[in-house]
Amino acid sequence: MATSSSSSSSSPSEPAPSTRPSSPVAGASRFTGSRALVTGAASGIGAATAQRLAAEGAQVACLDRDRAGAEVTVAAITAAGGRAFALECDLLDRPTVGPAVDRAAAELGGLDVVCNIAGLGGLVLDEDLTLDQWDHTIGVNLTGTWLVCQAALPHLLDGGGAIVNTTSTAATNATPYASAYAASKGGVIGLTRSMAVTHAAAGLRVNCVAPGPTDTPIAETFLPPDGADVNLVTSVILPFGGLGRPEDLAATFAFLASADAAHVNGHVLKVDGGQRA
Numbered sequence: 710m711a712t713s714s715s716s717s718s719s720s721p722s723e724p725a726p727s728t729r730p731s732s733p734v735a736g737a738s739r740f741t742g743s744r745a746l747v748t749g750a751a752s753g754i755g756a757a758t759a760q761r762l763a764a765e766g767a768q769v770a771c772l773d774r775d776r777a778g779a780e781v782t783v784a785a786i787t788a789a790g791g792r793a794f795a796l797e798c799d800l801l802d803r804p805t806v807g808p809a810v811d812r813a814a815a816e817l818g819g820l821d822v823v824c825n826i827a828g829l830g831g832l833v834l835d836e837d838l839t840l841d842q843w844d845h846t847i848g849v850n851l852t853g854t855w856l857v858c859q860a861a862l863p864h865l866l867d868g869g870g871a872i873v874n875t876t877s878t879a880a881t882n883a884t885p886y887a888s889a890y891a892a893s894k895g896g897v898i899g900l901t902r903s904m905a906v907t908h909a910a911a912g913l914r915v916n917c918v919a920p921g922p923t924d925t926p927i928a929e930t931f932l933p934p935d936g937a938d939v940n941l942v943t944s945v946i947l948p949f950g951g952l953g954r955p956e957d958l959a960a961t962f963a964f965l966a967s968a969d970a971a972h973v974n975g976h977v978l979k980v981d982g983g984q985r986a
């Protein structure tokens with residue numbers, strides 16, 4: 710299975726990505742006939758998840774504000790024999806989100822799976838955090854996730870389905886200098902659990918994945934800011950046992966989206982190699 714390229718963003722003080730063998734593609738046809746929308750599909754975890762779902766048979770709409778990156782993911786999927794198309798949408802451009810989701814559903818002939826993976830963040834001193842930075846982080850990670858969920862609902866409720874959102878161990882465990890990011894990701898947990906119980910009777914499952922430090926470009930934005938207590942940051946954020954790999958997370962998104970997780974609903978699944986165990 711093709712996977713996205715990693716950022717190799719580790720600094721000398723950070724552990725390198727793990728060298729353990731890749732997880733096998735379990736149940737390689739779990740998504741045959743499924744129609745999936747993946748946000749953040751141009752890079753990192755979203756790109757790997759789009760490829761994983763496609764490798765298991767799904768037809769995938771690859772949404773991202775980075776159209777060129779989404780096209781690279783689509784090319785990797787089609788080169789591997791899968792089916793996908795790119796969908797350009799900036800989640801901060803709110804009026805365009807619903808139409809983009811509708812377009813994905815129209816081109817796929819419906820929706821069975823939605824993985825909300827687009828996101829951004831970083832470490833900022835509370836004293837330096839601007840309202841614009843706060844709004845930007847909440848706008849993409851929380852409001853963007855909600856807008857996609859809301860727009861996808863009529864399509865998913867047609868016949869059940871699964872939403873898998875993305876939180877972070879920054880929300881499930883205390884992380885310094887991450888007020889906006891942790892708040893946005895904590896909000897994702899709240900909306901995930903609320904939607905899970907609201908729509909369970911209709912057969913829709915809503916879960917979220919909480920990645921720990923993972924080897925993608927976003928890791929570069931989680932370095933200690935000027936003026937930070939570096940020891941505080943490294944003691945909490947540096948993983949042991951190696952950084953996660955995008956494909957480790959992709960396997961988890963695929964599990965929660967699949968019938969293997971048919972009785973898993975409203976769950977927050979931490980994937981951090983035991984860092985915050």
Ligand SMILES: NC(=O)c1ccc[n+]([C@@H]2O[C@H](COP(=O)([O-])OP(=O)(O)OC[C@H]3O[C@@H](n4cnc5c(N)ncnc54)[C@H](O)[C@@H]3O)[C@@H](O)[C@H]2O)c1
Pocket residue numbers: 748749750751752753754755772773774775778798799800801826827828829830849875876877878879919920921922923924925926927928
């Ligand atoms: N990598 C980690 O260590 C880590 C840890 C915890 C949680 N996460 C979460 O995992 C998710 C994926 O991150 P990643 O590590 O793959 O990072 P990444 O930077 O490789 O990918 C993020 C993707 O989101 C897209 N995106 C950002 N803003 C957008 C917007 N306004 N509209 C549409 N697309 C937008 C980017 O273009 C990019 O393709 C994020 O939600 C992130 O918060 C990552």
